[in-house]
Amino acid sequence: MFLKTTKLDPDRYLAWEQMIYLSIDIEDYDFIVEHAEKALDYFFEKPEIYFYIAIAYMQKEMYKEATEVLEEGVILIVDNKPFKSHFYTLMGDSYHKLEKHEKSDNSYKKALEIDPKNKYALNNYSYYLSLREKNLEEALEMSEKANKLEEDNPAFQDTFGWINYKMGEYKTAKKWIKKAISNSEEKNATILEHYGDVLYKLGDKEKAIKYWKKAGELDNESEFLEKKIKNGTLYE
Numbered sequence: 001m002f003l004k005t006t007k008l009d010p011d012r013y014l015a016w017e018q019m020i021y022l023s024i025d026i027e028d029y030d031f032i033v034e035h036a037e038k039a040l041d042y043f044f045e046k047p048e049i050y051f052y053i054a055i056a057y058m059q060k061e062m063y064k065e066a067t068e069v070l071e072e073g074v075i076l077i078v079d080n081k082p083f084k085s086h087f088y089t090l091m092g093d094s095y096h097k098l099e100k101h102e103k104s105d106n107s108y109k110k111a112l113e114i115d116p117k118n119k120y121a122l123n124n125y126s127y128y129l130s131l132r133e134k135n136l137e138e139a140l141e142m143s144e145k146a147n148k149l150e151e152d153n154p155a156f157q158d159t160f161g162w163i164n165y166k167m168g169e170y171k172t173a174k175k176w177i178k179k180a181i182s183n184s185e186e187k188n189a190t191i192l193e194h195y196g197d198v199l200y201k202l203g204d205k206e207k208a209i210k211y212w213k214k215a216g217e218l219d220n221e222s223e224f225l226e227k228k229i230k231n232g233t234l235y236e
Contacts, residue, residue, distance in 0.1 A: 154181070
Protein backbone atom coordinates (compact mmCIF):
# COMPACT_ATOMS: atom_id res chain seq x y z
CA MET A 1 0.00 0.00 0.00
CA PHE A 2 2.86 2.37 0.74
CA LEU A 3 4.34 1.57 -2.69
CA LYS A 4 1.02 2.36 -4.34
CA THR A 5 0.90 5.62 -2.41
CA THR A 6 4.34 6.67 -3.62
CA LYS A 7 3.30 6.01 -7.21
CA LEU A 8 0.05 7.97 -6.87
CA ASP A 9 1.56 10.79 -4.83
CA PRO A 10 5.39 10.71 -4.97
CA ASP A 11 5.66 13.96 -3.03
CA ARG A 12 4.38 12.28 0.14
CA TYR A 13 7.62 11.73 2.06
CA LEU A 14 6.22 9.75 4.98
CA ALA A 15 4.97 7.05 2.61
CA TRP A 16 8.50 6.60 1.22
CA GLU A 17 10.02 6.56 4.69
CA GLN A 18 7.56 4.02 6.11
CA MET A 19 7.93 1.78 3.06
CA ILE A 20 11.73 1.78 3.34
CA TYR A 21 11.66 1.32 7.12
CA LEU A 22 9.37 -1.70 6.84
CA SER A 23 11.62 -3.16 4.14
CA ILE A 24 14.55 -2.99 6.57
CA ASP A 25 12.42 -4.80 9.13
CA ILE A 26 11.80 -7.70 6.70
CA GLU A 27 15.38 -7.51 5.36
CA ASP A 28 14.36 -6.86 1.75
CA TYR A 29 17.53 -4.96 0.88
CA ASP A 30 17.15 -5.20 -2.90
CA PHE A 31 13.80 -3.44 -2.58
CA ILE A 32 15.36 -0.71 -0.44
CA VAL A 33 18.13 0.03 -2.92
CA GLU A 34 15.68 0.22 -5.81
CA HIS A 35 13.04 2.37 -4.14
CA ALA A 36 15.16 4.48 -1.82
CA GLU A 37 17.18 5.65 -4.81
CA LYS A 38 13.90 6.62 -6.49
CA ALA A 39 12.95 8.51 -3.33
CA LEU A 40 16.10 10.60 -3.71
CA ASP A 41 14.70 11.97 -6.98
CA TYR A 42 12.05 13.71 -4.90
CA PHE A 43 13.78 14.14 -1.53
CA PHE A 44 17.50 14.47 -2.21
CA GLU A 45 17.82 16.71 0.86
CA LYS A 46 16.68 13.97 3.32
CA PRO A 47 19.70 12.34 5.02
CA GLU A 48 17.51 9.52 6.37
CA ILE A 49 17.14 8.08 2.87
CA TYR A 50 20.90 8.03 2.35
CA PHE A 51 21.25 6.24 5.69
CA TYR A 52 18.72 3.56 4.74
CA ILE A 53 20.37 3.00 1.37
CA ALA A 54 23.75 2.65 3.08
CA ILE A 55 22.34 0.01 5.46
CA ALA A 56 21.03 -1.94 2.47
CA TYR A 57 24.37 -1.68 0.67
CA MET A 58 26.16 -2.87 3.81
CA GLN A 59 23.91 -5.90 4.07
CA LYS A 60 24.55 -6.66 0.39
CA GLU A 61 28.31 -6.33 1.04
CA MET A 62 28.49 -3.39 -1.36
CA TYR A 63 30.78 -1.41 0.89
CA LYS A 64 32.16 1.01 -1.68
CA GLU A 65 28.63 2.08 -2.59
CA ALA A 66 27.73 2.37 1.09
CA THR A 67 30.61 4.74 1.85
CA GLU A 68 29.80 6.90 -1.18
CA VAL A 69 26.17 7.27 -0.09
CA LEU A 70 27.16 8.02 3.50
CA GLU A 71 29.67 10.67 2.41
CA GLU A 72 26.91 12.35 0.41
CA GLY A 73 24.28 12.14 3.13
CA VAL A 74 26.26 13.20 6.18
CA ILE A 75 26.77 16.75 4.91
CA LEU A 76 22.98 17.21 4.83
CA ILE A 77 22.58 16.77 8.61
CA VAL A 78 22.36 20.11 10.36
CA ASP A 79 20.77 19.95 13.81
CA ASN A 80 20.75 16.27 14.76
CA LYS A 81 24.05 15.39 16.43
CA PRO A 82 23.15 11.81 17.49
CA PHE A 83 22.06 10.98 13.93
CA LYS A 84 25.24 12.50 12.47
CA SER A 85 27.29 10.46 14.91
CA HIS A 86 25.51 7.28 13.76
CA PHE A 87 26.24 8.23 10.16
CA TYR A 88 29.96 8.38 10.92
CA THR A 89 29.76 5.10 12.87
CA LEU A 90 28.27 3.30 9.87
CA MET A 91 30.89 4.97 7.70
CA GLY A 92 33.59 3.60 9.99
CA ASP A 93 32.11 0.11 9.69
CA SER A 94 32.00 0.34 5.91
CA TYR A 95 35.54 1.67 5.52
CA HIS A 96 36.74 -1.12 7.81
CA LYS A 97 35.22 -3.68 5.44
CA LEU A 98 37.13 -2.04 2.61
CA GLU A 99 40.30 -2.26 4.73
CA LYS A 100 40.68 1.50 4.54
CA HIS A 101 41.68 1.66 8.17
CA GLU A 102 42.75 5.30 8.36
CA LYS A 103 39.42 6.46 6.95
CA SER A 104 37.62 4.01 9.23
CA ASP A 105 39.44 5.29 12.32
CA ASN A 106 38.80 8.91 11.35
CA SER A 107 35.09 8.20 10.88
CA TYR A 108 34.82 6.68 14.36
CA LYS A 109 36.74 9.62 15.82
CA LYS A 110 34.31 12.05 14.20
CA ALA A 111 31.38 10.03 15.55
CA LEU A 112 32.79 10.24 19.08
CA GLU A 113 33.69 13.93 18.80
CA ILE A 114 30.05 14.63 18.03
CA ASP A 115 28.66 12.18 20.62
CA PRO A 116 31.18 10.81 23.15
CA LYS A 117 28.47 8.46 24.43
CA ASN A 118 27.81 6.75 21.09
CA LYS A 119 28.10 3.21 22.43
CA TYR A 120 28.19 1.59 18.97
CA ALA A 121 31.08 3.77 17.85
CA LEU A 122 32.89 3.01 21.10
CA ASN A 123 32.39 -0.72 20.70
CA ASN A 124 33.04 -1.07 16.99
CA TYR A 125 36.09 1.19 16.97
CA SER A 126 37.63 -0.60 19.95
CA TYR A 127 36.93 -4.04 18.48
CA TYR A 128 38.47 -3.24 15.11
CA LEU A 129 41.52 -1.76 16.82
CA SER A 130 41.90 -5.04 18.71
CA LEU A 131 41.76 -7.04 15.48
CA ARG A 132 44.67 -4.97 14.19
CA GLU A 133 46.35 -5.00 17.62
CA LYS A 134 46.56 -1.21 17.57
CA ASN A 135 46.20 1.19 20.52
CA LEU A 136 44.94 -1.56 22.82
CA GLU A 137 44.94 0.59 25.96
CA GLU A 138 42.74 3.17 24.22
CA ALA A 139 40.55 0.38 22.85
CA LEU A 140 40.11 -1.07 26.33
CA GLU A 141 39.00 2.30 27.72
CA MET A 142 36.44 2.76 24.94
CA SER A 143 35.11 -0.77 25.35
CA GLU A 144 34.79 -0.31 29.10
CA LYS A 145 32.81 2.87 28.51
CA ALA A 146 30.50 1.10 26.04
CA ASN A 147 29.80 -1.63 28.60
CA LYS A 148 28.95 0.97 31.24
CA LEU A 149 26.57 2.69 28.83
CA GLU A 150 24.78 -0.59 28.09
CA GLU A 151 25.18 -3.46 30.50
CA ASP A 152 24.65 -7.10 29.47
CA ASN A 153 25.14 -6.46 25.76
CA PRO A 154 26.89 -9.64 24.56
CA ALA A 155 28.65 -7.93 21.63
CA PHE A 156 30.09 -5.28 23.95
CA GLN A 157 31.13 -7.89 26.51
CA ASP A 158 32.82 -9.99 23.84
CA THR A 159 34.74 -6.93 22.64
CA PHE A 160 35.99 -6.17 26.14
CA GLY A 161 36.98 -9.79 26.59
CA TRP A 162 38.71 -9.94 23.22
CA ILE A 163 40.78 -6.83 23.89
CA ASN A 164 41.90 -8.40 27.16
CA TYR A 165 42.79 -11.53 25.20
CA LYS A 166 44.94 -9.49 22.84
CA MET A 167 46.64 -7.94 25.88
CA GLY A 168 47.41 -11.36 27.35
CA GLU A 169 44.87 -11.05 30.18
CA TYR A 170 43.34 -14.45 29.56
CA LYS A 171 41.49 -14.92 32.86
CA THR A 172 39.75 -11.57 32.47
CA ALA A 173 39.03 -12.41 28.83
CA LYS A 174 37.45 -15.71 29.86
CA LYS A 175 35.21 -14.00 32.42
CA TRP A 176 33.86 -11.44 29.94
CA ILE A 177 33.44 -13.72 26.94
CA LYS A 178 31.64 -16.23 29.16
CA LYS A 179 29.28 -13.39 30.13
CA ALA A 180 28.75 -12.66 26.43
CA ILE A 181 27.78 -16.28 25.78
CA SER A 182 25.36 -16.25 28.73
CA ASN A 183 23.68 -13.04 27.54
CA SER A 184 23.36 -14.05 23.87
CA GLU A 185 19.80 -14.91 22.89
CA GLU A 186 21.15 -16.85 19.92
CA LYS A 187 24.45 -18.68 19.55
CA ASN A 188 27.11 -16.48 17.99
CA ALA A 189 29.93 -18.16 16.08
CA THR A 190 32.47 -15.40 16.67
CA ILE A 191 31.88 -15.31 20.42
CA LEU A 192 32.08 -19.11 20.67
CA GLU A 193 35.31 -19.16 18.71
CA HIS A 194 36.76 -16.41 20.89
CA TYR A 195 35.90 -18.43 23.99
CA GLY A 196 37.64 -21.47 22.51
CA ASP A 197 40.75 -19.38 21.84
CA VAL A 198 40.80 -18.15 25.44
CA LEU A 199 40.38 -21.65 26.82
CA TYR A 200 43.25 -22.86 24.65
CA LYS A 201 45.51 -20.11 26.01
CA LEU A 202 44.51 -21.14 29.53
CA GLY A 203 45.55 -24.75 28.83
CA ASP A 204 42.10 -26.33 28.44
CA LYS A 205 42.64 -27.73 24.94
CA GLU A 206 39.81 -30.28 25.06
CA LYS A 207 37.20 -27.70 25.99
CA ALA A 208 38.63 -25.23 23.48
CA ILE A 209 38.07 -27.71 20.64
CA LYS A 210 34.52 -28.26 21.89
CA TYR A 211 33.75 -24.54 21.54
CA TRP A 212 35.47 -24.29 18.16
CA LYS A 213 33.24 -27.12 16.97
CA LYS A 214 30.17 -25.30 18.30
CA ALA A 215 31.27 -22.22 16.35
CA GLY A 216 31.82 -24.36 13.26
CA GLU A 217 28.22 -25.54 13.36
CA LEU A 218 27.10 -21.96 12.75
CA ASP A 219 27.73 -19.57 9.89
CA ASN A 220 31.26 -18.33 10.36
CA GLU A 221 33.66 -16.36 8.19
CA SER A 222 36.65 -17.11 10.40
CA GLU A 223 39.93 -17.46 8.59
CA PHE A 224 41.34 -20.15 10.89
CA LEU A 225 38.40 -21.94 12.51
CA GLU A 226 38.43 -24.98 10.23
CA LYS A 227 42.16 -25.46 10.80
CA LYS A 228 41.71 -25.12 14.56
CA ILE A 229 39.10 -27.87 14.60
CA LYS A 230 41.00 -30.13 12.21
CA ASN A 231 44.40 -29.87 13.91
CA GLY A 232 43.28 -29.19 17.48
CA THR A 233 45.57 -26.22 17.85
CA LEU A 234 45.32 -22.44 17.93
CA TYR A 235 45.99 -20.36 14.79
CA GLU A 236 46.04 -16.57 14.81
